[in-house]
Amino acid sequence: MGVGRVLQERVVSGTLKSSMAQAKAAKVLDRTLRGCILRKGRPWVGWSQRLLGEARGVYLSGAVGSGKTLLMDTLHVEARAENVATLRVHWHEWIGSVHRALHEARNAYASQTRKLRALGDALAHDTQLVCFDELAVHDVADALMLREIFARVLERGAAIVATSNRDPRDLYENGINRELFLPFIALLERHLVHCDLDTLANESGEALVDYRRDAASDGLSLYVTNGSARDVCAAVVGRPLRWTKRRVPVSYGRSIEIADDEVVATAHFEDLCARPLSAADYASLADRYDALVLTRVPQLSMQQHDQVRRLLWLVDILYDARMLLVIEADVPVDDLLDSGGFSREEEANTVLVRNHGGSSGRLTTIVGGGGGTEWSATGRIGASLGSVAGVTDARFAWSRLTSRLVEMTRSTAYLAAWRQRCHGRIHYGA
Incomplete structure (x- = not known):
């Protein structure tokens, strides 16, 4: 068509x-x-x-x-x-x-x-x-x-x-x-x-619009700042949720501990975003579960490079999978990142890596000529592969994250897409 x-x-x-x-x-x-x-x-x-x-x-x-x-x-x-x-x-x-x-x-x-x-x-x-x-x-x-x-x-x-x-x-x-x-x-x-x-x-003379925010419904909120995200998820699923802790496989033959009820999982922010997990680990969770309840999400700053990066990965992957995400956070979504977080001082931390310095901290990729120079993933001291890059890229990434969170937690169309994903595999309440 x-x-x-x-x-x-x-x-x-x-x-x-x-x-x-x-x-x-x-x-x-x-x-x-x-x-x-x-x-x-x-x-x-x-x-x-x-x-x-x-x-x-x-x-x-x-x-x-x-x-x-x-x-x-x-x-x-x-x-x-x-x-x-x-x-x-x-x-x-x-x-x-x-x-x-x-x-x-x-x-x-x-x-x-x-x-x-x-x-x-x-x-x-x-x-x-x-x-x-x-x-x-x-x-x-x-x-x-x-x-x-x-x-x-x-x-x-x-x-x-x-x-x-x-x-x-x-x-x-x-x-x-x-x-x-x-x-x-x-x-x-x-x-x-x-x-x-x-x-x-x-x-075309059109105003610039964030269509995700524009589609948000005032009658739906899966982003909780005052209450229990687990109770909200149970209401959406349509049945009580009984959590069992277990170890589940992720990438590279590793496993992590998580609590779940069949294909609904729950975890604290620090368990998924303050530990050394990768995008591949989050993809494994998205393959295994239909819904995630993420609790104890704090306000973040750009100084928390690793936590910010992992939250970006997690939301992007769950969004692509049309997975249900219910969040329990300390602050509203637009305040999730400290407004002073994009200080130009961040760019002052960037250094040029020469010769053989700057191991990425994960899989090292050798590029270049006969000597095979080993580059840091970002050229930033203490940063590993895939770190949040410059301030401009970080702004884009964070704007995308908040936009997607609004759609995932307030859009009835997204909720309908999630129900379609689950159709035929497990029955959820209306």
């Missing part, structure tokens, strides 16, 4: 507000979809040279809540309906999987470049359309990896669609050794059509 038609039907049914900016972006996405359908089932050999000079992907940018993920997810669903092999993944999860794959293949290839190209080959072999949500580049290792993998995927004839809060030219802004990343930006600009929803809205 196409992205544009789906949006029109939702507007007519009243489930989506009309937006000229989204309608214009949908036309570009539909061209990408038609290209994928045209190439479906055909070998990449013979296509690649012609495709290298052709735009066959889309880069969606714009403010938080502007509809980027909505558009990409609609494309993903429509592509699958046309039997186009499609991968849709959140950026955090995909980057983590790349680091793991590189670590596992460390002895299989003579050079890092060959490993990266092999990953690109595998990705393009299995999929015709790759959708990345919330593309962001925070460290030099990821910057160099992306250049090799994306080039290989595009060379093999697959299409790429990515969402981001940043313009392509602003990716990895002020990053260490950024000049090594510039060829990747050129690659994006050459092969992906850039649709900035903010610009399209301005051209």
Whole structure:
């Protein structure tokens, strides 16, 4: 049917507000979809040279809540309906999987470049359309990896669609050794059509709107500041919840202790966000459970780098999984981060890592020439791979988190999507 038609039907049914900016972006996405359908089932050999000079992907940018993920997810669903092999993944999860794959293949290839190209080959072999949500580049290792993998995927004839809060030219802004990343930006600009929803809205005379907040219902609140989140969850589920502590498997063969009642889990903030857990661990929980009650969530500051980063990961992954999240917090959602948290003093802590300093604290990725320089993940003293990056990126990430929390805890449409996720597997109360 196409992205544009789906949006029109939702507007007519009243489930989506009309937006000229989204309608214009949908036309570009539909061209990408038609290209994928045209190439479906055909070998990449013979296509690649012609495709290298052709735009066959889309880069969606714009403010938080502007509809980027909505558009990409609609494309993903429509592509699958046309039997186009499609991968849709959140950026955090995909980057983590790349680091793991590189670590596992460390002895299989003579050079890092060959490993990266092999990953690109595998990705393009299995999929015709790759959708990345919330593309962001925070460290030099990821910057160099992306250049090799994306080039290989595009060379093999697959299409790429990515969402981001940043313009392509602003990716990895002020990053260490950024000049090594510039060829990747050129690659994006050459092969992906850039649709900035903010610009399209301005051209159409539309006000910038956070559609997640706009869809929030005053009659629903799963974000509790005065009461029991566990009681609220029980009311939504429609039955009493009886918690049993158990150890559940997560990533890398590890396990964590959590309390649950069948597919509903509960944990304190410090248990999930103050301990050394990764995005892969949260993805494992999202695969196992349908709902999470997160209690004792404090007000945070940007000085609490690790806790902030993990909360961002957790919410992004649960949101992508359309999982129910009930939160019990000390302060309202818009006060969850101390308003003084984005001090420019944070950027003063950034240092340039030279030679062999700065181990990432997780899987170390070796990039560069014959010497194989080991880079810190962020170039910041004491920070590990995937840390919250510069102040501007942190602002984007936090705005996205609060916007998504509002939708997850106050949107009846999100609640309906969660019920659909659970349908046929377990019965929940009305």
